[in-house]
Amino acid sequence: MRCAVLGSPIAHSLSPAMHRAAYGKLGLDWTYDAIELAEDDLELFLKSLGDDVRGLSVTAPLKRRVVELVEMADDPILRVANTVIIDDGNLQAHNTDVPGAVAALLERGITSVTTARILGGGATASSIAYALSTIGARHLEIVVRDPSRAGQAVDVAESCGLSVAVHTIDEPLLDKVDLLVSTVPGDVVGSRSYELVEASRAVFDVVYDPWPTPLMNAADEAGLPAVTGLDLLAHQAALQVALMTGDVVSPQLLRDAALGELGAR
DSSP, rough: OOOEESSSOOTTHHHHHHHHHHHHTTTTTOEEEEEEEOHHHHHHHTTTTTTTTEEEETTTTTTHHHHHHSEEEEEETTTOOSSEETTTTTTEEEEHHHHHHHHHHTTTTTOSEEEEEEEOOOOHHHHHHHHTTTTTTOOEEEEEEOGGGGHHHHHHHHHOOOOEEEETTSSHHHOOOOEEEEEEHHHHHHHGGGHHHHSSSSSSEEOOOOOOOOOHHHHHHTTOOOEEEHHHHHHHHHHHHHHHOOOOOOOOHHHHHHHHHHHOO
């Protein structure tokens, strides 16, 4: 069977290293590739899939577009997917980012969050907002460069019962929150890492390039609980492997594979 990760850009993806490690552990003679794919090409690609394709991981910028093309198997509130499962020609979209994020937070001892601040308003921000609502979040700030691009993340958060405020990235962000989440590149945060960390009780940076990120360094120096992008990547990938193969692998196996790949680059 064949599987792959789709997105653009995709060369940096650690998914092939993780899924191939899972196949090795499970004794499966499966393949997993990285495929560069733009939004405009996604529909034709999905229609061209053969019977030998079992599953697809979906990353930026395709996480919202794929839900427009494939039936969503998870909660319809969240119109974001990162996984497609193909079964007898039927395609179903799933979101493993949400349970993966919750598992990553719990693993680091973050079991409850009331207030949170998310940097970025894209598809991953929507998934994280949804995830936080399941562990008690009530108040959410979404911080973006352009407030007009935060609409879908705001809609998801409000649909989950969160009160939402939108701020621009250049505003001072001084009110302390239980959790700071960054879904944006490290250079967007830049020199403000320490300022942002000081206004937080815990930090979750979904980005893993460069590794470690400026936010992770700042959180480590401040002695705050920290969840990394590799934590999220490993937990959501373990859930993808279960959906695709029907078997379970340890997130630690996948995290080790991702770290090994990073170290080799």
